[in-house]
Amino acid sequence: MGFIGKIIGGTIGFAMAGPLGALAGAVFGHSFDRAEDAQYPYEAGYSQAGQARAQLTFFVATFSMLAKLARSDGRITPQEVDSIERFMAADLGLDPESRRAARGIFNKAVDSHETFQDYAAQFYSQFQTEPHLLEMMIDIMLKVSVADGSLSDSEESLIAAAVNMFHLSDETYAKLRSRYQGTTLDKYYSVLGAQAEDSDDKIKQQYRKLVSEYHPDKIASKGLPEPFIQFANDKFREIQDAYEKIKAHRGMK
Numbered sequence: 001m002g003f004i005g006k007i008i009g010g011t012i013g014f015a016m017a018g019p020l021g022a023l024a025g026a027v028f029g030h031s032f033d034r035a036e037d038a039q040y041p042y043e044a045g046y047s048q049a050g051q052a053r054a055q056l057t058f059f060v061a062t063f064s065m066l067a068k069l070a071r072s073d074g075r076i077t078p079q080e081v082d083s084i085e086r087f088m089a090a091d092l093g094l095d096p097e098s099r100r101a102a103r104g105i106f107n108k109a110v111d112s113h114e115t116f117q118d119y120a121a122q123f124y125s126q127f128q129t130e131p132h133l134l135e136m137m138i139d140i141m142l143k144v145s146v147a148d149g150s151l152s153d154s155e156e157s158l159i160a161a162a163v164n165m166f167h168l169s170d171e172t173y174a175k176l177r178s179r180y181q182g183t184t185l186d187k188y189y190s191v192l193g194a195q196a197e198d199s200d201d202k203i204k205q206q207y208r209k210l211v212s213e214y215h216p217d218k219i220a221s222k223g224l225p226e227p228f229i230q231f232a233n234d235k236f237r238e239i240q241d242a243y244e245k246i247k248a249h250r251g252m253k
Contacts, residue, residue: 002095003226004028007056016053018122019114020060027104054126054223061123062137062228063102064109065162066144068116072154076110083147091143091234092227120162130222132213134166136232138176146180185249191242200252207243214239 008028016024063084070080088094088102109119127133138159145155163173178190189196194206212218214236219229246252 002097003055004059004098004101007052016056018125019112019118020057020064020122023064023105023108023112023114023119024056024060027101027108051223055225057123057126058133058223058228059102059225060105061119061126062140063105064112064114064119065116065123065137065141067106067109068119069141069145069155069158070106071110072116072158073152077148079148083144086147087140087144091231093230094227098227116158117161117165120165124166127223128167131166131168133222133224134168135172135176136228136235138163138166138168138173139179139235140231142177142180151180185245188242188245191238192246194246200250203243203246203250203252207239210239211236 066084066087070076070084084102084106088099094102123137124134127137141159141162142151145151145159160173163170172193175190175193179187185196189198192203192206192210194203198206214232216229216233216236219232219236224232
């Protein structure tokens with residue numbers, strides 16, 4: 001049984017209200033209002049029900065926001081659909097059941113009355129104390145948006161709105177965005193959230209910070225869905241590779 005089957009078919013009850021809960025209910029034909037802890041949008045140290053809610057929130061929010069991004073210019077192109085499919089298969093390694101669920105969420109969200117901002121606000125409510133997970137969502141949106149060859153003005157406008165709603169700085173967004181443009185060396189610095197003029201000590205400090213935040217053992221405890229842990233692990237390896245490339249370029253020890 002895949003990730004979605006484990007969550008939806010489990011015997012635990014959990015609350016998932018708001019636009020994401022309504023969307024999940026429409027796709028899965030399931031009610032998410034049975035738990036007594038319905039009034040707690042975020043929990044530090046998740047209970048079993050809280051873990052399930054956080055995982056489903058991340059999954060549903062991802063594909064609902066990607067749907068609104070794809071529709072932002074009024075139509076969804078075959079190239080955009082292909083980029084979503086590649087993300088599901090290559091970046092997340094979704095099993096067939098979870099891929100069908102992701103497509104269902106995407107298709108339902110495209111025509112929903114809720115806005116991108118509605119979905120983004122609920123995502124922020126769940127993960128507001130985990131800034132690196134908020135950054136990861138921005139990274140996902142950028143990665144998928146540019147996969148069809150360009151980042152449109154309408155897509156960037158919505159992503160910038162999410163950056164503002166997530167209370168991330170303009171500098172953080174600029175560094176995330178620069179991972180998908182510029183020279184290869186520029187991208188390595190962007191992966192580390194650093195700049196070419198930073199000292200060796202600052203580079204090392206930033207590297208250690210990111211390694212701590214994205215360490216697989218730590219990520220696994222943050223309420224991420226199983227497939228997104230793979231994505232985070234890829235980011236962990238990307239951080240290590242960028243640091244090694246910068247070290248070699250600078251002659252750092």
